[in-house]
Each structure stands twice: as C-alpha cells, then as structure tokens.
Amino acid sequence: MPVVSTSNLCKNYGRIAALRGVSVTVEAGTIYGLLGQNGAGKSTLVKILLGIVKKSNGEANLLGAPAGTTAIRNRVGYLPEDHLFPGYHSARSLLDFYGRLYGLSRAERRGRADEALDVVGLRKRMDSKIRTYSKGMKQRLGIAQAFFHNPDVIFLDEPTDGVDPVGRKEIRDLLQRLKSEGCTIFVNSHLLGEVELISDRVAILNQGQIVREGTVADLTRQTNRYTIRLADGQAFPTEDVRALGFPVTAHNPFHDVEIPEGKTIDPVLHLLQRERLSLRHLVETKQTLEDVFVQMVESGEPGTDRRQGKTAPLPTAKRAE
Amino acid sequence: MQFCAILRDSFREAMDGFVIYVMLVLSLLFLGLIASLSFEPAPASRVIPDVLLQRFVLFLPESGASQIIGTIPGVRYEPSAIETEGSHVRFRLKVQGTPGRNGEADAFRKATAAWKKPPGKTVKLSAPSTTSRPKLGDKPLSEFELAEPIAVTTEEAAAVTPPMMTAFLENQFAVHFGINGAQVTPVDQTTPAGEYLFDVHLPRATASRGWPQSLGLFFGGVEVGEVGLGQTIYILEDQIVNGIGAGISLMIAVVITAFFIPNLVRKGSLDLIIAKPIGRVRLLLYKYLGGLTFIFLLSAVNFGGTWVILGLRSGHWDPRFLLAIPMLTFTFALLYAVSTLVAVFTRSAIAAIILTLGFAFVLYLIGQAKSLADQMRAMPEAPFHWPDSAYTISDTGNTILPRYKDLDKLMSLVTAEGTLTPIEMRFMTVTKEFPSWGEAVGLSLAYIAVMLACACWRFRNRDG
Numbered sequence: 001m002p003v004v005s006t007s008n009l010c011k012n013y014g015r016i017a018a019l020r021g022v023s024v025t026v027e028a029g030t031i032y033g034l035l036g037q038n039g040a041g042k043s044t045l046v047k048i049l050l051g052i053v054k055k056s057n058g059e060a061n062l063l064g065a066p067a068g069t070t071a072i073r074n075r076v077g078y079l080p081e082d083h084l085f086p087g088y089h090s091a092r093s094l095l096d097f098y099g100r101l102y103g104l105s106r107a108e109r110r111g112r113a114d115e116a117l118d119v120v121g122l123r124k125r126m127d128s129k130i131r132t133y134s135k136g137m138k139q140r141l142g143i144a145q146a147f148f149h150n151p152d153v154i155f156l157d158e159p160t161d162g163v164d165p166v167g168r169k170e171i172r173d174l175l176q177r178l179k180s181e182g183c184t185i186f187v188n189s190h191l192l193g194e195v196e197l198i199s200d201r202v203a204i205l206n207q208g209q210i211v212r213e214g215t216v217a218d219l220t221r222q223t224n225r226y227t228i229r230l231a232d233g234q235a236f237p238t239e240d241v242r243a244l245g246f247p248v249t250a251h252n253p254f255h256d257v258e259i260p261e262g263k264t265i266d267p268v269l270h271l272l273q274r275e276r277l278s279l280r281h282l283v284e285t286k287q288t289l290e291d292v293f294v295q296m297v298e299s300g301e302p303g304t305d306r307r308q309g310k311t312a313p314l315p316t317a318k319r320a321e
Numbered sequence: 322m323q324f325c326a327i328l329r330d331s332f333r334e335a336m337d338g339f340v341i342y343v344m345l346v347l348s349l350l351f352l353g354l355i356a357s358l359s360f361e362p363a364p365a366s367r368v369i370p371d372v373l374l375q376r377f378v379l380f381l382p383e384s385g386a387s388q389i390i391g392t393i394p395g396v397r398y399e400p401s402a403i404e405t406e407g408s409h410v411r412f413r414l415k416v417q418g419t420p421g422r423n424g425e426a427d428a429f430r431k432a433t434a435a436w437k438k439p440p441g442k443t444v445k446l447s448a449p450s451t452t453s454r455p456k457l458g459d460k461p462l463s464e465f466e467l468a469e470p471i472a473v474t475t476e477e478a479a480a481v482t483p484p485m486m487t488a489f490l491e492n493q494f495a496v497h498f499g500i501n502g503a504q505v506t507p508v509d510q511t512t513p514a515g516e517y518l519f520d521v522h523l524p525r526a527t528a529s530r531g532w533p534q535s536l537g538l539f540f541g542g543v544e545v546g547e548v549g550l551g552q553t554i555y556i557l558e559d560q561i562v563n564g565i566g567a568g569i570s571l572m573i574a575v576v577i578t579a580f581f582i583p584n585l586v587r588k589g590s591l592d593l594i595i596a597k598p599i600g601r602v603r604l605l606l607y608k609y610l611g612g613l614t615f616i617f618l619l620s621a622v623n624f625g626g627t628w629v630i631l632g633l634r635s636g637h638w639d640p641r642f643l644l645a646i647p648m649l650t651f652t653f654a655l656l657y658a659v660s661t662l663v664a665v666f667t668r669s670a671i672a673a674i675i676l677t678l679g680f681a682f683v684l685y686l687i688g689q690a691k692s693l694a695d696q697m698r699a700m701p702e703a704p705f706h707w708p709d710s711a712y713t714i715s716d717t718g719n720t721i722l723p724r725y726k727d728l729d730k731l732m733s734l735v736t737a738e739g740t741l742t743p744i745e746m747r748f749m750t751v752t753k754e755f756p757s758w759g760e761a762v763g764l765s766l767a768y769i770a771v772m773l774a775c776a777c778w779r780f781r782n783r784d785g
Contacts, residue, residue: 013784050596053784070600078596084589086330088337100326101597145593 001064003028003153003184004049009058011044011208018044020208021058026201028152031175031185033199035192035293041208042188043081046155050078063152074102077146081157081188083138087131091122091141094130095148102149116148117141119174121167135162143171153184160194172198196220196289204296211296219292224259229281230272237275241268254281323599324607331611332618334584335577344573344619351566352626355557359537360635362527363547365410366403372531373398373414376497379744380432382440382468385492389440390747391468395419395428400521408636410526413508413518414490420515426478427515433489434477440468483507486517494523499530499551499742528636531742554637555740559733562627563645570619570649572678575656578612579673582664586780602777609661609773616653620646639739648732655723655765656681658772665776681725688726690715723768727761 004026011019018041026032036042047053048060051068060067063075085094092113099109117126120140130138139162146154159175160168175185175198189195195202196216203213212219230236236255238248244267249256257268265282272279335341377398382391396418403412418429426434444467487505494503500523508518526532530551537544584590585608595601624645632638660677664670694715697706734755737746 047592050592052592052595054782070598073596073598076596078592080589080592080596082589083593084587085593086334086584086590088333093333097326097330098597100322100329101594101599103322103598 001028002026002061003063004032004186005059005061006045006049007059009045009048009060010056011041011048011053012056017208019048019055022205022208022210024203024210024213026153026184026186028184029179029182030200031179031187031198033195033202034186034188034205035190035195035202035289036188036205037190037297040205040297042205043157045205046078046157046186046188050076050155074149075152077149077151077154079142079146079154079156079159081161083142085130085138085141087129089130090128091117091126091130091133091144094141095145098145099149104149112148112150113144116144120144121170136164136167139163140167143174147174147178147183151183153186154178155186155188157188158191159187159189160191168194192288192290192293202289204293206297212292216289220287220289224261225285226257226259226265226268227254227281227283227285228257228268228272228279229254231278231280234277237271237277240271240275244268244271256285323603324610327604327607328611328614331581331608331615334581335615338577338580340573340577344570345622347569348619348623348626351623352630354538355627355630356634357539358557358631358634359541360550360553361535361537361541362408362550363533363535365405365412365527368533369400369403369410369412372497373400376744377493379497380436380489380493381496381743381747382436382438382471384437384488385496385743387440387468388747389443389468390744391435391440391471393428393432393435394470396432405527408525408527410521410523412521414505414521416486416490416517416519418515418517421478425475426473426481429486429515429517430478430481431473433481433486434473435471436489436492437485438471438473438477441471442469443467444469487519490519490521494521496743497531498523498526500524500526530637530740531745534635549742549745550635550637551740551742551745554631554635555737557631558627558642558645558740559736562624563649563729563732563736566623567620567645567649567652570616570623571653571656571681574612574616574619574653575660575677575681576674578615578657579660579664579677580670581608581612582661583668583670583673586665586668601781605661605665605777605780606773609657612657612661613650613654616657617646617650620649624649637740641735641739644735645732648728651762651765652725652728654769655725658769658776662772662776665779684722684725687715687718687722688724691719692726723765724756724761725765727756728765730755731758731761 002025004024006025007023009019009022010017022041022045024032024034024045034042034045044053048055049062049067050073051070055067062069063072065072089097095113095116096109099113104112114123114126117123120143122137122140122144125133125137130141133141139159143156143159146156156175160171163171172194175187179185187195187199199216201213201215202219204211204219228236230253232253236248236250238250238255241248241257245260245263246268247258247260249258257265259265269279269282377396378393380391380393381387382389396416399415399417400412401415403410416429418427418432420427421431487507490505491503494500494505502524504522504524506520506522508520510518512518523529528550531549533547534550534553535544535547536553582605585594585604594604599607624643628640628642656677659680660673663676664673667673690711694707694712698712734749737749741749
C-alpha cells in the first residue's frame with residue numbers, strides 16, 4: 001500500500017488555483033522529492049495531506065487513511081517551511097511538549113528527545129531558549145521534532161533552508177539513515193542538487209500541475225551528446241563530421257557532437273583517427289536535474305515577472321558608477 | 322495527556338513575559354500589607370455595656386429568622402462583673418423590663434414573646450442617604466422596612482418562660498455579635514417584678530464577627546481605628562481583594578492571555594501544532610482552558626493567600642470567601658471567550674485585548690446604568706428622572722447581556738454572609754437587590770458557549 005497517494009487533487013484559494021489535478025504515489029521506504037518554484041503548490045500538497053489545508057477536489061490519502069485524519073498524524077513527522085517555534089521553550093521542553101501530544105511516555109520522551117537532539121547536533125544547547133537559536137539551529141530542531149517520535153513518514157518542506165554546507169551533508173546522511181530504517185521521506189525543495197543527491201523518485205510541480213515524475217535516473221537520462229576536444233593546434237573537422245550526419249556545435253576548444261537516433265559515436269571517432277587527429281577529451285554529456293527542471297519550468301515564479309530564465313540587465317547608470 | 326501538555330504550555334507561555342512577574346510582585350506586596358495588619362480586641366468592659374445599650378433595642382422576629390427588624394421599647398440591660406479569659410467573656414446581666422399597666426406583663430416578657438412571633442405588619446420608613454457602614458452607603462436607601470411594634474397578648478406574655486428568655490438573649494448575642502453558642506443561665510435569686518438576672522458566658526466572644534477591634538497597619542505602627550472584626554474583613558475581602566484586586570487581576574490576565582490564541586494561529590506556528598495528532602476543536606478548547614487555569618492559579622494565590630493571612634492575623638476563618646476563586650475564574654471565562662473569538666477571527670492580540678476590555682466596559686456601564694435606573698424608579702419624588710428610553714436601554718441591556726456586575730454582587734453577598742453579623746446582613750440586604758444565581762451564571766454560561774462555538778467553527782473550517 002502506498003504511503004501517499006493523491007488523485008486529481010485540486011486546491012483553490014479563491015480564484016487562484018494552487019493545485020490542478022495532482023496525482024502522485026509515494027511507496028514506503030523511499031525518499032520522494034517534490035520540486036517546484038516558490039508558489040508552485042508544493043507546500044499546499046503537503047498541507048492537504050496533513051489536514052492543515054482543505055482540498056477543493058480530488059482524492060488524497062496518507063498511510064491508507066483519508067488526508068487530515070487526526071489519529072494518523074501520530075505516525076507522521078512534519079517540518080513546515082517558515083516554521084516558528086515558541087521562543088519560550090527550550091529544544092528539550094519543546095520536544096517534551098510535542099511528545100506529550102504524541103502520547104509518548106515520560107521515559108520515551110526523555111530518551112528520544114535527547115537522542116534526536118544529539119543526532120542534529122543540538123545536545124549542548126538543548127536547554128537554552130529557542131529564541132536564542134540561530135536560523136540553522138532552529139532548522140536542526142525542526143528536523144529533530146519531525147523524526148524524534150519514530151514516524152512512518154516524514155514531510156520536510158525545505159529542510160536545508162538556512163543550514164550551512166556541512167549541516168546539509170549531515171541532514172542528507174540523516175535522511176538516508178532514516179530511510180534505511182524503513183521511514184518514508186517526502187522532501188519539498190527548490191534546491192535541486194540536494195534533491196538529486198538523496199531522492200529515489202522526483203516529481204516536478206509547475207503552476208499546480210505535475211509536469212514530470214520518475215526516478216532521478218529517468219529524469220537525467222543520457223542526451224546522446226558527446227563533448228570532444230583535440231590536441232592543441234589541431235582543427236576539428238566540423239564539416240566532415242556534419243557530412244557524416246552528426247550535428248556539431250562549437251564552443252572552443254570543445255565541440256559538442258549530437259548522436260542521431262540509431263547511430264553511435266564510432267563513425268566520428270574513426271574519422272578523427274583517419275585524419276590522424278589526437279583526442280584529448282571525450283565525455284558523454286548527461287542532463288542534470290537542474291537542466292531538466294529549467295527546461296520544464298521556463299518561466300518566472302508565480303507572482304513575479306516572467307523572464308524566461310534570464311536575469312534582467314543592471315541599470316546602466318549604476319554600472320557606470 | 323494532551324490536555325496537560327497544552328496546560329503546561331500555556332503556563333510556560335504566560336510565565337515567559339515580565340507582566341506576570343510584575344503581577345506576582347504586586348500580589349506579594351499586597352499580601353505582605355495584609356500580613357502587617359494587627360487586630361486588638363476592644364476591652365469587654367467597654368464593649369458589653371455599649372453594645373447592650375445601643376444594639377439590643379433591635380431584634381429579628383420569628384426567633385431571629387425574620388427578614389424584618391423589630392424594636393424593643395422599655396428594656397434596660399445592665400451588665401456587671403465582666404471578666405475576660407482569653408477570648409471568652411463572662412458577666413452577670415440584669416434585665417429590667419418596664420412593668421405593664423393594669424397588671425400586664427413587663428416589657429422584657431413582651432419583647433421575648435414578640436421575638437418568637439412573625440413580624441406582622443411592617444412600616445416603610447425613609448432611610449438616611451448615607452451611612453458609615455460598609456456597603457450601606459454605596460446606594461441611597463429609598464425605604465427601610467421595620468416591624469411595627471408586634472402586638473403581644475397578655476396570655477402570650479404570661480406564657481414566656483425563663484428558657485424562652487435565655488433563648489431570646491442567646492439569639493441576640495448571635496444576631497449582634499455573631500456569637501453562636503452563647504450560654505445564658507437564669508440566676509436563681511429573688512428579684513423585683515420586671516427584673517431578671519442572668520449569668521452570661523460568651524465563648525470566643527472577642528474573636529466574634531461583631532466584636533470591635535482596634536485595627537493597626539504595619540504591625541500596629543499606624544492606628545487605623547476601631548471597627549467590628551467582620552466589617553473589617555468584609556471591607557478587605559470584598560472591596561479591596563475582590564473589588565480592586567480582582568479588577569486589576571482581570572485586566573492583566575486579559576492582556577497576558579490575549580496572546581495565547583494569536584500565537585497559536587500565527588503563520589509558521591499553527592502548521593507545527595496542527596500536524597500533531599490533536600483535533601482543532603480540542604486544541605482550541607484546551608488552549609482556552611489553559612488561559613482559565615492561569616487565572617485560576619493567580620486568583621488562588623491572591624484569594625487563598627489573603628484568606629490564610631487574614632485568618633492567621635485575625636482568627637477569622639470562613640471558607641466562603643474562597644468561592645471568589647472560581648467566581649473570578651468564571652468571570653474571566655466570559656471575557657476570555659470574547660478574547661478567543663476575536664483572536665480566531667483576527668489573529669491579532671491587540672484586537673483581542675481592545676475588544677475584550679471594551680466588552681467588559683460595556684457590561685460594567687450597563688450594570689451601573691441598571692442600578693441607577695432601579696434607584697431612580699424607587700424615588701418617584703426625585704427632582705430629576707431619565708427619559709423612558711434610557712430605562713428601556715438599561716433594562717434591555719441588562720436582560721440580554723451577560724450579568725458581569727451581578728456576579729460581583731453575588732460574591733459580595735457570599736462574602737458578607739461569611740463575615741458580617743446577621744443584623745449587619747439585614748441592613749445590607751434591604752439596601753441592595755441581589756440577582757439570582759441561576760440567571761447570573763446561566764446567561765454568562767450561555768454567552769460563553771455561543772462565543773466558543775463560533776470560535777471553534779471558524780478555527781475548524783479555516784485553511785491553515
């Protein structure tokens with residue numbers, strides 16, 4: 001049984017359609033990455049699953065129960081984006097408070113809170129008031145409160161937001177560890193590199209609709225393109241290669257050779273050998289998740305000006321200064 | 322467990338601000354001031370003759386159970402051999418009743434017979450507009466009901482026995498001093514006609530409610546004056562603690578707790594808590610109860626502390642005053658329901674504070690207007706009267722709005738019952754109208770239920 005399943009899920013905020021027929025399925029024990037620009041509807045999807053926001057239409061199930069079922073939330077951990085922990089708590093007292101809401105015993109609360117705070121590196125500061133924490137520390141606390149009660153599924157909305165590179169690595173390792181223990185993890189992020197590194201499956205949400213969904217390998221499949229560089233002083237036989245039926249794009253000192261459907265790179269390599277040219281660089285080009293994402297989402301984020309992925313030039317006067 | 326968790330969280334939130342500490346310091350200062358009060362009983366040699374002379378002319382008919390006050394003409398009381406032993410007072414009492422004409426019974430026999438009877442016809446007298454007694458002066462008296470001299474037949478007077486006389490005198494000590502258990506024994510000695518001798522033992526007399534006490538502040542450093550113990554405690558409990566103190570406590574509690582719900586529904590905070598396995602309605606109600614627990618604990622410290630310290634300093638221990646703790650909590654429950662409703666709809670603590678205090682002010686104004694309207698209606702001869710519409714507005718407002726002021730009046734009555742003597746209570750109850758508990762509590766409860774239901778509906782159906 002899938003941990004998360006939605007079918008034709010819709011959500012309207014007044015006249016604004018935040019989700020337009022979203023259907024996703026997340027299997028147990030996987031890390032699922034949901035990519036999308038700010039305002040694409042990622043958080044809305046998670047909030048519907050948790051009962052924070054009501055759906056307008058469609059189906060949404062979490063752990064086999066209709067989304068929003070109170071009792072099911074015992075088995076769920078959640079780190080919202082832009083979370084705001086009560087400043088009057090310390091990390092330890094906050095986890096104790098949440099532990100009571102989850103119905104954990106005193107011993108369980110104490111043991112798991114200490115362990116979780118140790119894992120996220122907050123043990124030394126766990127008795128300090130949260131209002132004294134940095135953004136990164138609050139983010140670590142957010143992750144700790146999402147998993148300390150041993151949930152079956154964890155929803156993380158921008159989990160590495162405000163965390164330094166070392167911390168990000170630690171979080172990635174932690175998520176892998178949780179996954180290895182059977183936990184299902186649903187990550188919302190616009191940090192493509194992060195998602196690419198940890199996710200088993202990825203979906204791209206654009207303006208309330210899933211535009212691509214699959215494994216990372218699926219999405220970053222080979223593009224049948226090779227990048228070639230010859231030894232210094234040697235000219236690349238562009239026209240000869242084109243004559244063989246391979247389109248070539250030059251960006252000195254490299255040349256990209258596209259391999260048409262049904263062909264291989266071998267005829268080009270034979271040509272170079274015949275011409276006694278010395279090969280210095282030959283790499284099969286792959287798409288990154290970022291390439292795929294930018295390709296799919298070629299527009300400004302909702303509510304901002306459309307720029308087709310380009311930065312507007314700085315004002316001339318400023319540059320002159 | 323979830324309820325306890327929310328309660329603890331609310332308490333932690335309340336203790337986070339500095340206002341609560343200011344309030345606790347003020348409470349401690351006030352309790353310290355109460356602790357510095359000293360009560361010195363006035364000497365029995367002065368009190369007994371004065372009280373017998375001044376107060377024993379009044380009695381409560383129907384063996385002390387009547388609501389109407391009767392008078393005793395023609396009886397003289399002469400105490401002698403007054404002895405004090407700790408708080409106990411013993412003396413011999415000579416009662417002289419003016420002999421009746423034509424062989425009729427003397428005035429004391431008549432008084433005893435009249436005391437046994439119901440009041441019969443009453444007269445309504447104009448009463449003074451002010452008085453030095455507490456609570457009597459805050460509303461001008463329009464009329465004062467007094468029993469006409471109760472007609473006693475010769476047979477009824479002749480039937481009066483010594484045990485009836487002792488019961489009458491014992492009841493008088495209960496009515497005027499609040500001494501229950503006075504022992505009055507007829508002296509077996511021949512006396513002239515109309516003269517009676519009794520041995521009187523008043524246990525714990527100097528600690529009784531009606532016994533005058535010399536009151537001092539700062540452990541006697543400042544002499545305040547001589548007032549009845551019950552009246553002093555009544556003023557402290559009703560006017561100072563349950564009046565000014567409770568008013569300040571309510572206002573501060575409204576301010577402190579007004580942040581509870583807005584902080585809960587704040588963006589970034591709400592998602593965290595709603596994602597936990599607790600229903601929205603339950604969460605809101607628990608948070609509401611958390612606010613009530615806060616004021617309950619606060620009032621328990623203030624009222625309970627005052628009660629204990631006053632008890633230790635004065636020897637007066639009447640638990641009825643402790644009813645002020647749930648009463649103040651209940652009054653706050655009404656205000657906090659308004660605060661919760663406003664907070665759920667606006668998410669703003671400032672709006673919750675302003676509208677809640679505004680609501681309390683409107684209720685106070687309506688209560689005051691109703692009291693004034695009742696007074697003016699009772700004085701048809703008054704030179705100035707409101708227009709009819711003003712009476713209608715005050716009456717309608719009082720009928721349909723929660724009885725905020727009524728709860729206060731009822732608490733005054735409970736406090737008075739625990740501190741004042743029966744005769745003082747009679748003066749108090751003829752000068753004030755007291756609402757019924759059912760109406761006062763019921764209407765407020767209905768308002769609380771409706772406001773919480775609206776808040777829960779909104780909270781349950783909102784996104785985020």
